Amino acid sequence: MLRPGFLIVPVRRTLAQQLHNSHRLPLHHRIQPQPVQLGLPKFRIVNARPYSSSPSPSPNPNENKKDVKPQPLEEDPIPVPNTIPPLPIWQRLGPLTSLASAYGRAQRRRPWVTQFFSVLVIYFISDRCAQTIGGDEYDPKRTIRSLIIGGGSAIPSYLWFVWLSHSFNYSSHILSIATKIVVSQALFTPTFNTYFFGSQAVLSGCTPSEVLERVYNTVPTSMINSCKFWPWVTAFTFTFIPIQYRSLFSGVIAIGWQTYLAWLNRMAELKESAGAADHLDQAGASVGVGVGDVE
Template sequence: MAVFTIKAVGRTVLRRSRFPSRPQNTTKRHANTSRGKPEDDPSAGASIPVPNTVATLPIWQRLGPLSTALQAYGRSQRKRPYTTQFCSSLVIYFLGDLSAQNINGDEYDPTRTLRALLISAGSSIPSYKWFIFLGNNFNYPSRGLSLATKVTVNQACFTPIFNTYFFGMQSFLSGDSLPEVWDRIKRTVPTSMINSCKLWPAVTTFSFTYIDAQYRSIFAGVIAIGWQTYLSYLNRQAEIAQDLGNGKIHMTQSIP
């Protein structure tokens, strides 16, 4: 038995002497020295490039002082939405009326500006609530279907009601009778609705696609300055035509 044990130990020693075991990190060391620069090997601690996952800021948030103003507006919109909308609407209507009076070539009439501000005061909050409703509804799995539905509903429901209110109040606040108010609406609303289809579907689509919710009102407001200029201009032309029809302006009088 002792002889057998001595032989077994001898064979084990002989095998280890013929095939010495190598450390496990010998291969890695060899690989590192064979490649030359250890930083080329990811296992040596070199940084691995990864794709940039940081979201790019929208362009309107990278415009220096303008971005600061927009961010201040967004904070005000979140804290005091009704007050912000009311004041924004007054500014939009004021600028639109000034522009329209300049286009018509008339002398500045503060009474017209006051009428515009009163109309703005009555429409600012309902208009804001409408677009909140529009943003929270008609959201389908298909983004294209959602946008198409929002644009269609806005043009079919909001536009005729708002335009009727705008032109009707312009006539009413001017002291016209109810038949004259109705005549003003008939002269202006169909034309304004047709022309609104050339502008507001594209504005609505762009707004709901690319603009954050808190900035949609100010984006639409910038566009609305031009639109209010057009509405005021159209109202003035209808007012002149109505006065001509009623004999309030003689044909020999110059009309801007």
């Protein structure tokens, strides 16, 4: 029996002898050592495991525990009663909210037309209330006069409040509101009240002197009472009411105010009528005394 390596050792010795003898030959005749290529088959290295009939073990969860970083625990969020803010009060009034939304859409599409007809409704209601409070018989001419005056002031009043909304807006909300109130009371109130009472007198057929007397008897009183009422309404409007609903809110409040102005105008008419009657009585008495003296 041949021993392992029997054939390999002589081959190695023969190659060594040839290499040793080649040094004696010329350079171009020397045998250059060539790498020995073994005819081994090429294999693909795979992770093999010994065959076993038992099922493969499940991965150990504790294996490589040191390499795994601990995950932070997710804390449960703190429960809150309600994360959605409640709707404003003017959006929770049922049918009134629907009416206000329709008014806001009409105001955005056609602001002048909407404002004009809104003012007509306000002046009509306020005049009827004033005539009811006065206890007089209903006079349609007074209502027509109020509608004419309201229609004439609708667009200028709307433009004024739009300008006031976009003006005097400072970093301090209190300063902005205070400035708007002062400007409104100093400019708009006397101008509008003079227009209202003067127009009432003109449409009633008064003479220029009677118109001036009507304005003199009504405007100062209305301005004093306006300073007691409208600053609070203006502050509330510019603080809590959105801009698209400010004219509607002011219109609802203006029903009461226009009722007061109509009532004040009626009192001035009665005072002027009483003064004219007294003047006629005094004139008749003086005429009677003169006739008696002549007799």
